[in-house]
Amino acid sequence: MLxxxxxxxxxxxxxxxxxxxxxxxxxxxxxxDVNHEIYGGFYAQRVFGESFEEPAPGTQPNGWRVLGGEWTPDGEGIHVRGGTGPK
Incomplete structure (x- = not known):
């Protein structure tokens, strides 16, 4: 080695x-994971259900609340159909 x-x-x-x-x-x-960038990594089991679909319960910031229901685009606005939770 020089x-x-x-x-x-x-x-x-x-x-x-x-x-x-x-x-x-x-x-x-x-x-x-765009175009398979991770390739066999990221297995810390902090991904719920081993996908990015389920929200983590109880992790919203202080002063915020999670609103359920169905949110869909409607023309130039958003149509919201409330879920079973608090309104």
């Missing part, structure tokens, strides 16, 4: 020292 020092590297892990924290609500944000 330049062995250029390829030498050292990684030191200190598990007792926390430098930064990642918010639990940030986990998996903006993951979109």
């Amino acid at each position: 330049f062995p020092l250029l390829f030498a590297a050292q990684i030191v892990v200190n598990p007792d020292q926390i430098l930064n924290r990642v918010e639990p609500s940030m986990y998996g944000m903006c993951i979109e």
